[in-house]
Amino acid sequence: MSYRWDWAVFVQPVATGEPTTYLGWIAAGLEATVGIALAGWIVALVIGTAMGIVRTLPGRWLYACSATYVAVFRNIPLIVQFFIWFWAVPELLPGHLGTAIKHMPPTESAALASVVCLGLFTSARVCEQVRAGLQALPAGQWAAGLSLGLSRFQTYRYVLLPVAARNLVPPLTSEFLNIVKNSSVASTIGVLELTAQAQRMIDYTSRSYESFLAIVVGYALLTGIIMFVGRRIERSVRLSFGSDGR
Amino acid sequence: MTIGKKTLRLLLAASLLAAGSAHAQSASTLQKIKESGTVVLGVRPAVVPFSYFDDQQKPLGYSQDVALAIVDGIKKKLNLPNLTVRTIAITPQNRIPLLQNGTIDIECTTTTNNVEREKQVAFSNTIFVIGTRLLTKKDSGIKDFADLKGRTVVTNAGSTSEPILHKLNTEQNLGMTITTQKDVAESFLSLSTGRADAFMLDDAMLAGERAKSPDANDYVIVGKAQSREAYGCMFRKDDPDFKQVVDDAVSRLQTSGQADVLYKKWFDGPIPPNGLNLHLQESDDLKTLFKAPNDKPLS
Numbered sequence: 057m058s059y060r061w062d063w064a065v066f067v068q069p070v071a072t073g074e075p076t077t078y079l080g081w082i083a084a085g086l087e088a089t090v091g092i093a094l095a096g097w098i099v100a101l102v103i104g105t106a107m108g109i110v111r112t113l114p115g116r117w118l119y120a121c122s123a124t125y126v127a128v129f130r131n132i133p134l135i136v137q138f139f140i141w142f143w144a145v146p147e148l149l150p151g152h153l154g155t156a157i158k159h160m161p162p163t164e165s166a167a168l169a170s171v172v173c174l175g176l177f178t179s180a181r182v183c184e185q186v187r188a189g190l191q192a193l194p195a196g197q198w199a200a201g202l203s204l205g206l207s208r209f210q211t212y213r214y215v216l217l218p219v220a221a222r223n224l225v226p227p228l229t230s231e232f233l234n235i236v237k238n239s240s241v242a243s244t245i246g247v248l249e250l251t252a253q254a255q256r257m258i259d260y261t262s263r264s265y266e267s268f269l270a271i272v273v274g275y276a277l278l279t280g281i282i283m284f285v286g287r288r289i290e291r292s293v294r295l296s297f298g299s300d301g302r
Numbered sequence: 303m304t305i306g307k308k309t310l311r312l313l314l315a316a317s318l319l320a321a322g323s324a325h326a327q328s329a330s331t332l333q334k335i336k337e338s339g340t341v342v343l344g345v346r347p348a349v350v351p352f353s354y355f356d357d358q359q360k361p362l363g364y365s366q367d368v369a370l371a372i373v374d375g376i377k378k379k380l381n382l383p384n385l386t387v388r389t390i391a392i393t394p395q396n397r398i399p400l401l402q403n404g405t406i407d408i409e410c411t412t413t414t415n416n417v418e419r420e421k422q423v424a425f426s427n428t429i430f431v432i433g434t435r436l437l438t439k440k441d442s443g444i445k446d447f448a449d450l451k452g453r454t455v456v457t458n459a460g461s462t463s464e465p466i467l468h469k470l471n472t473e474q475n476l477g478m479t480i481t482t483q484k485d486v487a488e489s490f491l492s493l494s495t496g497r498a499d500a501f502m503l504d505d506a507m508l509a510g511e512r513a514k515s516p517d518a519n520d521y522v523i524v525g526k527a528q529s530r531e532a533y534g535c536m537f538r539k540d541d542p543d544f545k546q547v548v549d550d551a552v553s554r555l556q557t558s559g560q561a562d563v564l565y566k567k568w569f570d571g572p573i574p575p576n577g578l579n580l581h582l583q584e585s586d587d588l589k590t591l592f593k594a595p596n597d598k599p600l601s
Contacts, residue, residue: 072465256482
């Protein structure tokens with residue numbers, strides 16, 4: 057017996073009776089993946105950068121808090137975090153707030169949980185990248201800033217962060233790639249993103265290889281774009297007197 | 303761009319690999335079983351009471367009992383009383399690929415025999431007939447599908463209930479919010495936490511979820527069945543010898559009255575591990591089937 061490829065399956069109308077084709081499902085999944093990954097990335101970048109800076113500040117209490125934050129979000133499996141945010145958190149919130157979340161349109165409540173979950177999970181990773189980026193700077197830069205009479209805030213704002221940010225482009229690009237791929241876990245709480253749509257397509261057409269190859273192309277497309285943009289940013293912000301001599 | 307070429311080549315390699323593994327088997331299933339001395343059954347870890355694991359991770363259930371009856375038939379046919387039986391946990395997504403690439407030989411779980419699937423795989427005589435109905439809380443005021451107007455209904459992603467719900471929405475203008483979850487446990491959680499007002503699925507699976515709940519008495523199964531489906535054991539296509547052995551075993555079970563005994567054991571009596579009872583009456587469809595075993599798909 058041999059496998060019979062059937063690419064025409066993508067232009068068939070879907071079995072659920074919605075007015076679309078299987079290709080339409082994949083496209084809708086791609087859109088949802090882009091949406092939650094992008095929104096999650098904004099959350100991750102804002103919170104992660106703030107936490108990363110906090111991790112480099114003096115003070116034992118601040119350090120303990122930020123270290124705990126990173127440990128919690130980085131050490132619990134992502135799929136468990138998704139479950140907690142979607143199923144458990146609304147039950148733990150005070151009465152009417154939890155009910156309000158549960159009575160949101162189901163796609164919206166699942167998307168909200170996904171953005172929060174992916175954003176916070178990735179922020180813990182971004183935090184560590186930012187901390188490493190700041191700590192990698194020579195101690196003299198910090199001392200130089202202060203000796204010029206800059207405040208601690210000004211030293212970060214005008215000296216440390218601009219230099220660190222340039223070095224952070226490659227690792228943050230890779231975190232962005234990760235959040236796109238991790239968004240596939242959102243399929244476990246009912247978000248119809250790329251992976252979920254492929255699974256749904258398999259359920260109705262039993263075309264496993266075609267469906268998965270389609271989403272391979274989808275993910276490759278997204279990550280390809282991110283890598284391309286990341287490289288462009290990296291090149292455009294590179295200092296003319298960098299260690300590579302250019 | 304070199305990256306582009308590399309990616310393309312990788313993709314090509316992946317697709318060839320997939321095609322290759324799908325090509326891999328050609329010998330008949332009986333021959334494969336005879337040569338390896340092993341039959342491999344696909345099982346589901348948590349579909350009570352059809353195919354699930356007990357507290358020792360041992361597979362059991364109504365469909366599993368049917369599978370074991372089939373294994374007995376294979377043993378007799380091949381004259382291999384000491385045939386090794388291996389079980390592999392499968393999911394609805396991977397069951398067809400695992401069958402096609404020879405990882406499993408047969409699976410008796412809750413797979414619906416339908417025309418679409420018959421293009422890719424073969425089915426035994428029907429082992430069970432279900433109707434798609436609704437599970438809801440007793441105080442929800444939902445007595446039938448018409449009461450779903452404006453309510454939120456959950457079902458499993460990829461189930462046969464999903465298209466039926468969409469159809470009800472367009473044809474009867476019910477304005478339901480239709481939401482999907484990936485499996486029965488999650489769908490039931492949607493219902494029990496109040497995210498959804500009703501849960502549509504195969505009645506037997508609804509009864510299973512209800513029985514597992516700590517407050518089983520708060521839930522009722524309601525509504526006229528919107529579709530009927532025939533569950534069959536699934537195996538590789540174009541293998542008449544194997545189908546004969548499987549069908550004979552299933553027919554013998556049903557015409558001898560043993561299937562009724564199995565029904566009472568799994569659907570109207572205490573079942574492991576905690577002595578749950580599904581309290582599901584034997585349907586007329588099932589009684590008819592047991593009198594005249596057949597492999598006709600109902601959908």
